[in-house]
Amino acid sequence: MAKAKRSKPRNGVKEIARRANVALATVDRVIHGRPGVSKKTLEKVKKVIEEMNYQPNIIGRRLASMKEYHFAVLIPEINEESGFFWEGPASGIKLASEEIKSMGVEVTTFFFDQNDKNSFVASADKILKGKFDGILLAPFFIEESIAFTNTCEAKAIPYVFINSDIPDQKSLSYIGPDLYASGYLGGQLINYLIKPGGQVLIVNISLEIKNTRQNRLLRKEEGVRSYFMRNKIKNEILKIDITNVSEKTIEKKILEVLIKNPRIGLIFVTNSRVVTVAKCLEKNYINHVQIIGYDLIPSSIDYLKNGIIDFLICQKPQEQGYRGIMTLYHHLILNLKVPEVYHMPIDIVTKENYAYYKI
Amino acid sequence: MAKAKRSKPRNGVKEIARRANVALATVDRVIHGRPGVSKKTLEKVKKVIEEMNYQPNIIGRRLASMKEYHFAVLIPEINEESGFFWEGPASGIKLASEEIKSMGVEVTTFFFDQNDKNSFVASADKILKGKFDGILLAPFFIEESIAFTNTCEAKAIPYVFINSDIPDQKSLSYIGPDLYASGYLGGQLINYLIKPGGQVLIVNISLEIKNTRQNRLLRKEEGVRSYFMRNKIKNEILKIDITNVSEKTIEKKILEVLIKNPRIGLIFVTNSRVVTVAKCLEKNYINHVQIIGYDLIPSSIDYLKNGIIDFLICQKPQEQGYRGIMTLYHHLILNLKVPEVYHMPIDIVTKENYAYYKI
DNA sequence: TTAAAATTCGGGTACGTACCCAATTTTTAC
DNA sequence: GTAAAAATTGGGTACGTACCCGAATTTTAA
Numbered sequence: 089m090a091k092a093k094r095s096k097p098r099n100g101v102k103e104i105a106r107r108a109n110v111a112l113a114t115v116d117r118v119i120h121g122r123p124g125v126s127k128k129t130l131e132k133v134k135k136v137i138e139e140m141n142y143q144p145n146i147i148g149r150r151l152a153s154m155k156e157y158h159f160a161v162l163i164p165e166i167n168e169e170s171g172f173f174w175e176g177p178a179s180g181i182k183l184a185s186e187e188i189k190s191m192g193v194e195v196t197t198f199f200f201d202q203n204d205k206n207s208f209v210a211s212a213d214k215i216l217k218g219k220f221d222g223i224l225l226a227p228f229f230i231e232e233s234i235a236f237t238n239t240c241e242a243k244a245i246p247y248v249f250i251n252s253d254i255p256d257q258k259s260l261s262y263i264g265p266d267l268y269a270s271g272y273l274g275g276q277l278i279n280y281l282i283k284p285g286g287q288v289l290i291v292n293i294s295l296e297i298k299n300t301r302q303n304r305l306l307r308k309e310e311g312v313r314s315y316f317m318r319n320k321i322k323n324e325i326l327k328i329d330i331t332n333v334s335e336k337t338i339e340k341k342i343l344e345v346l347i348k349n350p351r352i353g354l355i356f357v358t359n360s361r362v363v364t365v366a367k368c369l370e371k372n373y374i375n376h377v378q379i380i381g382y383d384l385i386p387s388s389i390d391y392l393k394n395g396i397i398d399f400l401i402c403q404k405p406q407e408q409g410y411r412g413i414m415t416l417y418h419h420l421i422l423n424l425k426v427p428e429v430y431h432m433p434i435d436i437v438t439k440e441n442y443a444y445y446k447i
Numbered sequence: 448m449a450k451a452k453r454s455k456p457r458n459g460v461k462e463i464a465r466r467a468n469v470a471l472a473t474v475d476r477v478i479h480g481r482p483g484v485s486k487k488t489l490e491k492v493k494k495v496i497e498e499m500n501y502q503p504n505i506i507g508r509r510l511a512s513m514k515e516y517h518f519a520v521l522i523p524e525i526n527e528e529s530g531f532f533w534e535g536p537a538s539g540i541k542l543a544s545e546e547i548k549s550m551g552v553e554v555t556t557f558f559f560d561q562n563d564k565n566s567f568v569a570s571a572d573k574i575l576k577g578k579f580d581g582i583l584l585a586p587f588f589i590e591e592s593i594a595f596t597n598t599c600e601a602k603a604i605p606y607v608f609i610n611s612d613i614p615d616q617k618s619l620s621y622i623g624p625d626l627y628a629s630g631y632l633g634g635q636l637i638n639y640l641i642k643p644g645g646q647v648l649i650v651n652i653s654l655e656i657k658n659t660r661q662n663r664l665l666r667k668e669e670g671v672r673s674y675f676m677r678n679k680i681k682n683e684i685l686k687i688d689i690t691n692v693s694e695k696t697i698e699k700k701i702l703e704v705l706i707k708n709p710r711i712g713l714i715f716v717t718n719s720r721v722v723t724v725a726k727c728l729e730k731n732y733i734n735h736v737q738i739i740g741y742d743l744i745p746s747s748i749d750y751l752k753n754g755i756i757d758f759l760i761c762q763k764p765q766e767q768g769y770r771g772i773m774t775l776y777h778h779l780i781l782n783l784k785v786p787e788v789y790h791m792p793i794d795i796v797t798k799e800n801y802a803y804y805k806i
Numbered sequence: 807t808t809a810a811a812a813t814t815c816g817g818g819t820a821c822g823t824a825c826c827c828a829a830t831t832t833t834t835a836c
Numbered sequence: 837g838t839a840a841a842a843a844t845t846g847g848g849t850a851c852g853t854a855c856c857c858g859a860a861t862t863t864t865a866a
Binding site: 186187269280315418435439445 | 505506507510545549635777783791792795799804
């Protein structure tokens with residue numbers, strides 16, 4: 089009854105070593121693809137590993153290699169400019185960070201100015217210099233993002249897109265909304281609210297509205313139109329692009345259109361600028377026009393409450409951030425399979441249920 | 448230059464031992480509150496721990512104590528009876544289980560028959576005998592659940608409620624919908640659809656409809672009525688309780704009411720039995736009555752698609768399961784704070800967005 | 807053939823914590 | 837005061853993996 093501890097050496101590197109009749113270190117070399125193993129031994133050990141369907145013990149691994157994992161996050165600055173939208177993802181990111189901190193993962197967030205491509209490039213460069221093991225980024229500027237992620241690929245650093253996608257890039261995963269589908273849903277909501285004969289005004293507000301496949305706003309507009317087409321909705325759709333984001337300009341343009349087209353009964357704003365539009369209608373006592381827009385941000389809640397905005401289409405900003413980090417964690421630390429695309433559920437937020445969405 | 452490895456012994460039990468000038472084993476005893484430490488030493492070590500704000504290394508801990516954690520899950524059987532609703536939580540539970548398997552957690556699921564209190568008690572007994580470290584349960588039968596969780600408390604086994612709550616019990620957490628709020632939201636949706644003068648029919652279908660504070664269906668009904676009250680909605684509300692869940696009976700009762708009240712324009716069903724109601728309307732070619740109901744289950748998708756059901760109110764069954772397991776994991780293994788209540792976002796599911804909800 | 811170099815392999819220690827067991831000190835009993 | 841019992845403390849090993857370093861083996865060079 090000397091050593092009764094030897095209960096279950098059924099798996100693990102030790103068992104591989106025993107079965108292959110080699111030393112632990114050799115098994116280790118094989119597992120990590122390190123050199124210094126003869127072809128013959130390599131085959132032998134590989135075979136045993138195969139046979140045993142060996143799954144490394146994450147705990148032991150993490151303890152032994154006290155390697156710290158460093159994740160980098162690259163997202164827009166959190167400011168009024170974007171209606172504090174990125175507070176959502178940021179808070180999800182923080183949540184996930186805390187959860188996996190004990191596994192030796194540290195997350196560093198870098199920001200960029202949505203109006204300044206250079207700031208994006210600058211932060212991206214910082215990340216490249218920082219020797220990170222995984223990257224979560226919002227590919228706001230397409231070309232710059234492609235350049236950045238190409239470099240990542242060359243360095244074999246996995247990256248995850250969040251909030252918007254660049255399908256041709258070999259990202260580990262995309263986590264965010266299906267823009268087209270959200271527009272399509274918008275079409276349905278419009279259909280619920282609009283009265284026969286009423287016109288619908290689609291409003292795109294952004295500094296730059298390029299007609300490319302990746303344009304977030306136009307993809308949503310496409311979704312709306314597509315719903316109208318497919319369901320043969322008779323209401324006329326008008327549209328206006330506003331590339332000056334100052335409140336004044338927006339107000340001016342909106343009022344112009346409304347006066348010229350008194351039959352407009354509903355405005356569909358393709359992003360969180362819906363707040364500015366709502367403000368405009370409220371200020372000018374226009375209450376016969378309903379509003380549907382995007383993103384549940386602090387400033388939009390009041391307009392939901394007082395009924396100026398009827399619906400907000402929202403895509404779980406917090407969960408996007410959380411999932412983004414966890415995806416890297418699952419891939420790099422836990423060796424779990426991760427989905428290539430994770431489309432967020434599309435939420436319809438009203439004044440009755442907004443309280444149930446974490447902002 | 449002998450041993451350059453001693454780089455950062457800045458924290459950990461070793462450092463505590465060094466600072467308090469005691470052995471590792473003593474520190475260990477203090478940390479785990481085991482006996483065999485003199486009062487004097489206890490104070491000394493405690494003080495050092497306090498000073499250092501010691502946070503145990505989860506990895507080291509998990510490796511050393513090869514203790515396996517066992518979680519038990521107690522949920523209704525997955526069958527047609529409940530429209531396969533519990534497939535959602537079950538799949539979330541599975542997802543979480545896989546994620547934390549590598550941390551030495553094993554999850555065992557027990558089922559019970561929704562029509563048989565004894566089966567609930569039987570499974571609960573099994574769990575108690577099974578020496579589990581944490582429990583996730585759907586407290587379907589109130590009294591039996593209270594008895595069960597009281598025993599858990601006596602044994603200091605933490606438990607989490609899922610899908611419905613028993614507020615007075617000292618659960619670690621409740622994860623699920625805010626029923627009243629979901630009904631309130633239902634009120635709003637009704638208001639969108641109903642025409643002036645139209646009557647609304649609320650339908651509760653369940654084997655047992657006791658008028659208690661915990662009754663899920665009545666809480667929802669309350670929410671609807673409350674919305675109507677507060678917003679002074681003029682449409683009349685009718686209601687009917689059906690305690691026989693056979694399709695035949697439901698069809699008969701529904702048709703009866705509809706014939707007696709031809710002004711009914713909308714039916715609000717307080718649970719997933721909405722499918723049966725939809726089936727009934729379809730079968731009898733009644734298409735002037737709109738339907739709102741609960742839960743996105745496989746059989747309800749068709750009715751969403753063909754427009755017989757307009758809205759489903761849904762509360763992320765999958766995420767409920769996922770969160771439930773992760774809550775136990777966070778509490779027991781990671782020592783993270785967990786929220787007492789986690790109300791799921793209330794989703795409005797339509798034919799346009801149902802595809803984005805994992806079932 | 808032999809020494810040197812290159813290759814291959816194995817022993818051993820470390821990571822942070824848990825826990826067994828033996829050594830030491832203190833307390834109790836006579 | 838002494839022996840025995842009890843309480844307290846410390847040493848040491850284990851968990852599964854990573855990796856250093858030296859030993860054994862093979863290959864190359866002379």
